[in-house]
Amino acid sequence: MTAYTPKQIEPKWQSYWEEHHSHEVNDHSKRPKYYCLDMFPYPSGSGLHVGHWRGYVLSDAWSRYKKLQGYEVLHPMGWDAFGLPAENDAIKKGIHPSIGTARNIANFKKQLQQMGAMFDWSREINTSSPEYYQFTQWIFVQLFKMGLAYRKEMPINWCPSCKTGLANEEVVDGGCERCGSPVTKKNMNQWMLRITNYADRLLDDLDKLQWPDKVKKMQANWIGKSVGAHVRFSLVGADEEIEVFTTRPDTLYGATYMVLAPEHPLVAKITTADARDAVNDYVSQTLHKSALARQIVDKTKTGVFTGAYAINPATKKPIPVWIADYVLLDYGTGAIMAVPAHDERDFDFAKAFSLPIVQVIRPNSHVQGELQNLHEAYIGEGVLMNSGALDGLTIQEAKKAVIAFLEERKKGSGATTYKLRDWVFARQRYWGEPIPVVHCEHCGIVPVPEDELPVLLPDVERYEPTGTGESPLAAIESFVHTTCPTCGGPARRETDTMPQWAGSCWYFLRFADPRNDKEPFAKDKVNHWLPVDMYIGGVEHAVLHLLYARFFTKALYDRGVIGFDEPFIHLFNQGMMTLDGAKMSKSKGNVVSPEELIEKYGTDTLRIYELFVGPPEIDAEWNPRAIDGVHRFLSRTYRLVEENVQHAPHTGTLLRNKLRHRFLQQVTERLESFRFNTVVSAFMEFTGAMADYSDPIDRETLETLTLCLAPFAPHLAEECWQLLGHNDSVFMALWPTVDPTMLVDDEIEIVLQVNGKIRDRMVINVSSTQEEVIAVALSRDSLSPFLAGRTIQKQVYVQGKLVNFVIR
RNA sequence: GCCGUGGUGGCGGAAUUGGCAGACGCAGCGGACUUAAAAUCCGCUGGUCAGAGAUGACCGUACGGGUUCAAGUCCCGUCCUCGGCACCA
Numbered sequence: 001m002t003a004y005t006p007k008q009i010e011p012k013w014q015s016y017w018e019e020h021h022s023h024e025v026n027d028h029s030k031r032p033k034y035y036c037l038d039m040f041p042y043p044s045g046s047g048l049h050v051g052h053w054r055g056y057v058l059s060d061a062w063s064r065y066k067k068l069q070g071y072e073v074l075h076p077m078g079w080d081a082f083g084l085p086a087e088n089d090a091i092k093k094g095i096h097p098s099i100g101t102a103r104n105i106a107n108f109k110k111q112l113q114q115m116g117a118m119f120d121w122s123r124e125i126n127t128s129s130p131e132y133y134q135f136t137q138w139i140f141v142q143l144f145k146m147g148l149a150y151r152k153e154m155p156i157n158w159c160p161s162c163k164t165g166l167a168n169e170e171v172v173d174g175g176c177e178r179c180g181s182p183v184t185k186k187n188m189n190q191w192m193l194r195i196t197n198y199a200d201r202l203l204d205d206l207d208k209l210q211w212p213d214k215v216k217k218m219q220a221n222w223i224g225k226s227v228g229a230h231v232r233f234s235l236v237g238a239d240e241e242i243e244v245f246t247t248r249p250d251t252l253y254g255a256t257y258m259v260l261a262p263e264h265p266l267v268a269k270i271t272t273a274d275a276r277d278a279v280n281d282y283v284s285q286t287l288h289k290s291a292l293a294r295q296i297v298d299k300t301k302t303g304v305f306t307g308a309y310a311i312n313p314a315t316k317k318p319i320p321v322w323i324a325d326y327v328l329l330d331y332g333t334g335a336i337m338a339v340p341a342h343d344e345r346d347f348d349f350a351k352a353f354s355l356p357i358v359q360v361i362r363p364n365s366h367v368q369g370e371l372q373n374l375h376e377a378y379i380g381e382g383v384l385m386n387s388g389a390l391d392g393l394t395i396q397e398a399k400k401a402v403i404a405f406l407e408e409r410k411k412g413s414g415a416t417t418y419k420l421r422d423w424v425f426a427r428q429r430y431w432g433e434p435i436p437v438v439h440c441e442h443c444g445i446v447p448v449p450e451d452e453l454p455v456l457l458p459d460v461e462r463y464e465p466t467g468t469g470e471s472p473l474a475a476i477e478s479f480v481h482t483t484c485p486t487c488g489g490p491a492r493r494e495t496d497t498m499p500q501w502a503g504s505c506w507y508f509l510r511f512a513d514p515r516n517d518k519e520p521f522a523k524d525k526v527n528h529w530l531p532v533d534m535y536i537g538g539v540e541h542a543v544l545h546l547l548y549a550r551f552f553t554k555a556l557y558d559r560g561v562i563g564f565d566e567p568f569i570h571l572f573n574q575g576m577m578t579l580d581g582a583k584m585s586k587s588k589g590n591v592v593s594p595e596e597l598i599e600k601y602g603t604d605t606l607r608i609y610e611l612f613v614g615p616p617e618i619d620a621e622w623n624p625r626a627i628d629g630v631h632r633f634l635s636r637t638y639r640l641v642e643e644n645v646q647h648a649p650h651t652g653t654l655l656r657n658k659l660r661h662r663f664l665q666q667v668t669e670r671l672e673s674f675r676f677n678t679v680v681s682a683f684m685e686f687t688g689a690m691a692d693y694s695d696p697i698d699r700e701t702l703e704t705l706t707l708c709l710a711p712f713a714p715h716l717a718e719e720c721w722q723l724l725g726h727n728d729s730v731f732m733a734l735w736p737t738v739d740p741t742m743l744v745d746d747e748i749e750i751v752l753q754v755n756g757k758i759r760d761r762m763v764i765n766v767s768s769t770q771e772e773v774i775a776v777a778l779s780r781d782s783l784s785p786f787l788a789g790r791t792i793q794k795q796v797y798v799q800g801k802l803v804n805f806v807i808r
Numbered sequence: 809g810c811c812g813u814g815g816u817g818g819c820g821g822a823a824u825u826g827g828c829a830g831a832c833g834c835a836g837c838g839g840a841c842u843u844a845a846a847a848u849c850c851g852c853u854g855g856u857c858a859g860a861g862a863u864g865a866c867c868g869u870a871c872g873g874g875u876u877c878a879a880g881u882c883c884c885g886u887c888c889u890c891g892g893c894a895c896c897a
Contacts, residue, residue: 173894214812218892221811226896246897259897299809299895326895336897344809345895419896542892612833614821618813619890623820629833632848669824678822681832688832751828756878758828796877801827806877 004638006602010715014116022729023118025074027525034071035529036063037508037568039537039545042080042500043104045089048111049591050610050622051577051584057610058574058676059536060117064711065671067118068735074529075118076511078125079105082133083500084162084178087431090463097431097463101128111594116603116714118731123514127503128431132510134454135520136502137436139552141447142559144437148194149425151445155263156424158186163465164428165190167499168421169222169544177544188469190426190496191435195551199223199418201565202550211571212617218542224419229403231337231412233258233310236318240266242310245332245417248339249406250398252314253387254360255337256350258321259303261329262286270321272307279304279323286325301326301349312337313411314388314402324349332417340377347377360386361395423548425499428471430463432497440484440491449485455493471495504545505552508532508567520561527563535568538576546571572674575619584622592622604713605631611676611712633684634716640687641706641720644697652698659689660701661742667708668738683709699724704736751802752777754786770797777803 017023038059041052063075079101086097086104093100105126112119125132143149157166161181165188170177195202203223206216228247235242242258260267262283271279282304303324312319326345327336340350341359350357359374361382384390384398393401406412426435434455436448448455458479460472473479473495484491506520512529513521549567557565576583579590597606609630613620652660663686670679686705690697703724710717710730721730745766750773752760760782764773774795777783787805794806 214892217812221893224893224896228897244897248897301895324895326897328896331896338897343897345897348895417896419893539891612820621820623834626820626834633833635848673824675824677820678832681822684832749828753827753878756827761828794877796827798827798878802878804827804877 002642004635004716006604006634006715009719010116010603013715013718014113016718016729017116017118020729021122022731023075023120024122025120026072027528029072031070031072033074033529034063034066034534035074035532036066036534037075037511037532037536038077039535039541040078040080040504040507041108042083042085043101043108044085045100045104046586046591047104047107048594049577049584050594050597050606051591053115053594053606054577054610054616054620055536055538055574056112056115056117057607058572058616059534060115060119061607061611061676061711062534062536063118064714064731065735067731068707068710068733070734073118074123074511075120076123076125076514077112077117077119077121078123078507078511078514079108079127080500080504080507081105081126081128082432082498082503084429084431087429087463090431096459098128114594114598114603115607118714123511125507125510125514127507130454130456131517133433133457133503135510136433136498136506137448137453137455138450138520139506139556140433140436140498140502141450141453142561143193143555144447146555146559148197148555150192150194151189152192152422153187153189155185155187156190157183158188159183160467162429163467165424165426167424167501169423169547170499186469190424191494193423193425193551195423195548196418196420198551198554199225199420201554202420202547205550205554205566208566209571210569212539212573215539215542215546215571215573219547222420222543222547225416226418227416228414229399229406229412230333230415231313231406233313233337235270235321236309236311238270238308240269242266242321242335243333243412244335244337245415246337248342248399249402249412250384250390250393250395251339251342251360252312252337252402253384253390254339254341254358255312255314255319256340256356256358257319257338258310259324259327259336259338259349260306260321261327261334262323262325263329264323264334266335267306267323270306270308275305275307279306282323289325299326301345301352303349303353305353313406313409320355322349322353330421331419341374342377342379344377344379358386360384423551425502426496427499428469429465429497430457430460430472432500433457433502434473435494435496435498437494438482438484438491439494440487440489442489443484443486443491446484446486446491452485457497471497473497501545501548505548506556508535508549509553509556509562523561523563530562531564531566532568532570534570534572536572536574539573542573572617574616575614577613577622578619579622581621592624597627601627601631602634602715604716605634608634608680608712612680614677616674616676630680633680633687634713637683637687637705637709638716638720640690640697641702641723644702645699645723645725648697648699648702650699652701653693653695655693656695656698656701658742658745659686660704661739664704664708664736665738665743668735671711680712706730707733707736748800750800752780752783753802753804754783755806756804759783759786766800770799773797774803777805 036059038056063073067073081101086101089100090097140149157171159166159176159181161179162176171183174182176183203220203225206219226247228245229249230243230245232241232243303322306321306323308321309318310321338346340346340357342361357374361378362385363380363382384393390398390401403414434457436453436455438446440446458476460476463472480493480495482491482493509521509526509530513525516522553567554565556562579592582588582590584591594606609627612630663682666682667679670682706717706720717730747763747765749761749763751758752762760780774797790807792805792807796804
């Protein structure tokens with residue numbers, strides 16, 4: 001008898017796979033394609049921990065299962081290698097970010113290879129290599145030509161610590177997503193992507209995706225579609241109009257005042273002389289408040305009257321125009337009509353400043369009249385009142401009527417707005433893709449011709465962000481000074497770089513054809529492999545990466561570059577691995593590294609333990625001891641094959657065949673529904689049950705066990721497969737099929753209940769009828785103490801499960 | 809505040825459609841093997857009460873109600889956990 005020695009088995013099979021190019025995928029295979037993708041990592045300096053492993057093990061087990069099912073499986077890996085840590089390291093140590101990045105990649109790769117995953121390393125990509133980013137730049141040029149990339153001067157989110165502009169999606173609780181510093185506003189002229197053009201499609205196409213509902217909802221909320229109307233209010237004694245957006249045009253008669261955002265351009269024009277000092281004070285106060293203070297911490301209403309009046313187009317009455325910081329400049333039109341009776345915020349404001357409150361919606365339960373002592377806004381269903389000709393209409397009817405009224409008078413129209421903003425796409429940092437355009441005095445903004453790409457990221461002396469709103473590239477004369485591709489005259493290069501998300505917006509496409517140096521990918525290859533069938537990664541990318549990647553995919557589809565408009569069919573979010581209840585991170589000092597575990601137990605044990613800790617989508621606490629049980633299980637399994645293989649009959653007894661098919665059925669079913677933790681339980685039960693019978697264990701049982709184990713413990717499975725006399729890799733074989741006739745038993749045990757309490761059990765023949773079962777049950781001595789002298793009111797029989805006698 | 813998720817033994821968790829709650833594993837206890845220990849193997853292991861004992865009764869899936877012959881599972885209400893959004897008109 002030889003013991004289970006992963007230290008010998010695992011390197012042996014890893015070399016075998018490498019020598020036989022087992023994991024290299026074939027573009028022209030006759031097998032159906034399957035694309036299983038991990039969210040590729042940023043190669044940080046701290047390396048991988050057991051939390052990172054979780055998703056990778058999951059996707060590898062799934063990929064290997066799909067391979068055994070007969071698919072040609074693309075399961076690639078690469079590096080999201082542009083990003084701030086490498087740059088910060090460069091600032092600190094003065095070494096080029098590419099050097100640290102290369103070192104980290106080497107380390108990550110070594111660690112991932114230890115996992116024994118079936119990554120096709122011949123397709124490895126690195127977003128910071130010119131071979132890759134030339135095409136990130138190419139895509140930018142396409143977006144520019146489609147009118148989706150544009151420059152705009154506007155106040156954007158600015159991180160004073162990272163010294164760069166940020167996208168809306170990168171601001172979390174008023175702080176920088178990366179470093180947590182409070183974000184301020186900075187007026188900047190920079191690049192934007194018109195993601196809002198795609199708002200409706202990004203929202204509607206969520207229906208096509210088999211993603212967790214949670215992620216779909218998060219994206220839908222982020223897009224934030226609201227349907228309503230634009231309404232223009234005339235000003236008393238002035239030519240300008242104030243345009244507002246409202247979702248409640250039906251409440252127009254109840255609009256008793258208006259509010260502009262303090263930064264609204266009309267504020268300076270309409271403010272009367274009397275109000276000017278107070279307004280100026282308030283505006284400057286607002287500008288100094290951080291986003292955090294304004295939106296999150298303090299919601300008490302403040303504001304000042306501008307002295308101006310507007311005319312309510314419905315009532316024709318003048319209403320005062322205020323400014324207040326509860327109205328945001330960058331949503332809707334930056335101005336509102338306030339209907340205090342039917343909006344909580346307006347109600348609070350009206351109370352605070354004693355503004356009139358006019359009820360225009362009556363709850364259906366109130367036949368007539370106003371609600372007495374309105375002490376909160378009424379936002380429920382109802383019918384119109386105090387609204388002239390609209391009185392008695394439902395809210396829905398009134399919305400239509402008011403929009404028609406406004407359109408007729410040219411005072412407004414139906415309108416839809418979104419919370420989604422255009423994407424601030426420029427970063428004033430070094431370690432990213434240079435935005436491939438030049439600024440020419442004569443021709444304006446000119447994209448770099450496609451055949452001149454890449455615009456190489458030049459070496460610089462100093463990597464520090466300048467903080468002036470310019471990237472470090474601006475200091476390199478030789479980079480900045482160039483000639484205009486159109487007129488040949490002197491021109492300046494764009495010095496901003498792309499955000500970290502740029503490379504990951506299309507890397508899943510590049511894996512289809514990663515060595516193509518002429519184009520991002522050949523059309524036939526990308527249309528063959530894509531879309532991704534299964535995408536596995538953390539939920540932290542629910543809006544950022546996943547929304548951006550969908551946007552790029554749709555834009556490239558519109559450009560005719562690819563033939564599909566959604567990149568990821570299935571999405572699975574694995575849970576975090578925690579230690580002491582906290583997410584593992586180097587800064588918290590609670591990381592568990594896979595190295596020593598592999599040293600002690602072997603890779604296969606760690607792989608299975610990662611799956612066994614709990615449901616894959618739920619966070620799991622690392623338990624350093626529980627891994628022993630998994631290791632014991634693998635040792636037992638190895639021993640089972642090793643001890644029995646010599647004397648195993650080809651086929652087993654009926655009992656063993658039934659056991660085997662039931663096991664196979666369980667594993668397949670649980671695997672299909674991603675219940676990996678219970679798959680492992682099924683293995684443990686099966687190997688345990690095998691010892692319960694004295695007849696010899698047969699080859700079919702041992703082969704099924706080995707095949708089923710292969711996705712999870714591939715090294716051990718290969719070894720067992722070889723012990724079973726096969727010369728090929730186990731992954732050349734096919735997943736066994738369940739014989740349904742083996743799943744049914746002739747006899748089954750059912751439970752006997754009296755008044756829902758279990759009193760006995762008995763074995764019946766499967767073909768027994770209800771009458772037969774009940775008759776037998778009634779004749780049982782065990783039930784007579786409970787039934788004697790009682791009237792049976794009801795008999796419940798659940799086929800093959802139980803009998804319940806209901807007595808009085 | 810709004811939207812979403814979850815709450816089951818000492819611990820991680822199982823129970824897919826309402827039908828034997830606690831599979832499987834960890835930890836613990838007892839035993840076998842051993843001079844001994846480790847490793848390995850076998851058995852027990854939700855709680856309370858009664859019994860010398862086999863065993864039996866009752867309670868038990870966050871809490872309070874309800875539906876049902878039957879509820880961890882369905883309905884109503886409450887509390888707590890975690891996540892997302894956060895004055896979005």
